Amino acid sequence: MGLRVVLGVLLLVHFHLGALAILDPLDFLALQAIRKSLEDMPGSSFLASWDFTSDPCNFPGVLCNTDIEPNKVVALNLGDARAGAPGLMGRLHGSIGHLSALRELTVVPGRITGPIPESLADCRELMFLGISKNFLSGQIPPGLASLQRLQTLDFSYNQLMGSVPHGLGSLPGLANLILCHNMLTGSVPPFVSPALVRLDLKHNDLSGPLPYTLSPSLQYLSLSWNRLSGDLGRVLDPLQSLNYLDLSMNKLTGSIPSAIFSFPLSSLQLQRNSFTGSVTPLDEVSVGTVDLSYNQLSGHISPLFASVENLYLNNNRFTGQVPASFIERVLVAGIQILYLQHNYLTGIELSPQASIPLTTSLCIQYNCMVPPVQTPCPLKAGKQMIRPTQQCNEFRG
Numbered sequence: 001m002g003l004r005v006v007l008g009v010l011l012l013v014h015f016h017l018g019a020l021a022i023l024d025p026l027d028f029l030a031l032q033a034i035r036k037s038l039e040d041m042p043g044s045s046f047l048a049s050w051d052f053t054s055d056p057c058n059f060p061g062v063l064c065n066t067d068i069e070p071n072k073v074v075a076l077n078l079g080d081a082r083a084g085a086p087g088l089m090g091r092l093h094g095s096i097g098h099l100s101a102l103r104e105l106t107v108v109p110g111r112i113t114g115p116i117p118e119s120l121a122d123c124r125e126l127m128f129l130g131i132s133k134n135f136l137s138g139q140i141p142p143g144l145a146s147l148q149r150l151q152t153l154d155f156s157y158n159q160l161m162g163s164v165p166h167g168l169g170s171l172p173g174l175a176n177l178i179l180c181h182n183m184l185t186g187s188v189p190p191f192v193s194p195a196l197v198r199l200d201l202k203h204n205d206l207s208g209p210l211p212y213t214l215s216p217s218l219q220y221l222s223l224s225w226n227r228l229s230g231d232l233g234r235v236l237d238p239l240q241s242l243n244y245l246d247l248s249m250n251k252l253t254g255s256i257p258s259a260i261f262s263f264p265l266s267s268l269q270l271q272r273n274s275f276t277g278s279v280t281p282l283d284e285v286s287v288g289t290v291d292l293s294y295n296q297l298s299g300h301i302s303p304l305f306a307s308v309e310n311l312y313l314n315n316n317r318f319t320g321q322v323p324a325s326f327i328e329r330v331l332v333a334g335i336q337i338l339y340l341q342h343n344y345l346t347g348i349e350l351s352p353q354a355s356i357p358l359t360t361s362l363c364i365q366y367n368c369m370v371p372p373v374q375t376p377c378p379l380k381a382g383k384q385m386i387r388p389t390q391q392c393n394e395f396r397g
Helices: 003-016 025-036 094-098 118-122 142-146 166-170 258-262 303-307 324-331 389-396
Strands: 038-040 062-065 072-078 088-091 104-107 111-114 128-131 135-139 152-154 159-161 176-178 198-200 207-209 220-222 227-230 244-246 251-254 267-269 274-277 289-291 296-300 310-312 317-321 337-339 344-347 361-363
Touching (some): 025 072, 025 094, 118 142
Parallel strands (some): 198 220, 207 227, 310 337, 317 344
Antiparallel strands (some): 062 072
16 A cells, blocks of 8 residues: 555544544654554553554653644653653664654663664754663664754663764754763764763773863763773863763873862762872862772872762872871761771871761771771771781882
8 A cells, every 4th residue: 555545544534533633644654653663561551552543642652742733743752651660672663753843752761672763863853862771772873963953862771882973962952961881982072062061971881082072061971981091181171060070980090180179069980090199189179079099199188188078088009197187077977988998098196985976987997007996898998907017118118
């Protein structure tokens, strides 16, 4: 049966439905194809009510623009959005690209497999695209970089491979790009969108240098669990609005710029890299969480870190005394976590009779001193309380 005949039949059906709104025939056919390519996971009944003898604009997850005729689908939310509800199985049909007025497409967590339809690039009105926690594979279609109205793109927690399309970072309205927990490779392209607020590429296999072209509008940046290299200086200069920064678990080198501790950050995660040198904040650090653990940082610990609530400086090469201001804050429960283990610290002004608040976790073992108090430490700290004297002497040179 030819397409014209099918469309004529559909219009005739809609005419006989009388009181029901008329859905655009191409949208009607697209919804049928989408329905045939998907099924409910056990326990779900989301698709069971998609009965095409009734008005598709009343289907769960389908929103139409009823201000015009024929009606057009403007939002498609596939799956029961309630927390813990079973998702859908199957594949995303390429007919999604025929929904020319589509502004929003979401798919709840489930077992959707196969590639992302390249035809999504034909949905020129698309503003929100979220398909996370499924089993999508293949590459991110480069054509998505032509969606000039796109504001949020979330393909997190899938099995996507290949590179991040370069053009995505130039979309004028893109505010949120979330591609974490995939298997993406290659370098991080420039992200210069003036609207960009959140960039999350953690848990991939990205490599090469840190991106030196990032939008000053960024507030949330996570590139952790990759293989990125380079130093921080040039990257941070324009990012004065950052609230959250996670570059942990990479191959970053060089020193940690003092200016970073003056940013309006709630969390700074730089652990498990290869940073070296001393750490010298310019002023009192007001960041809620600072994690610099598992690097090669050295020198004395700055007392300006005493105002941090959760401070991880363990597994470095810090020397000298633990600042007295740290102990003052610990005793009044001003610090919740203070991890200083596995360094070369030589003293701490803490009485053996001191009472550590139950809300504070303090670990100072395996340094070049005898811990005055025994406090619970994480299992990774091991059981040795004091670093061997030979290591301490060798480190002092």
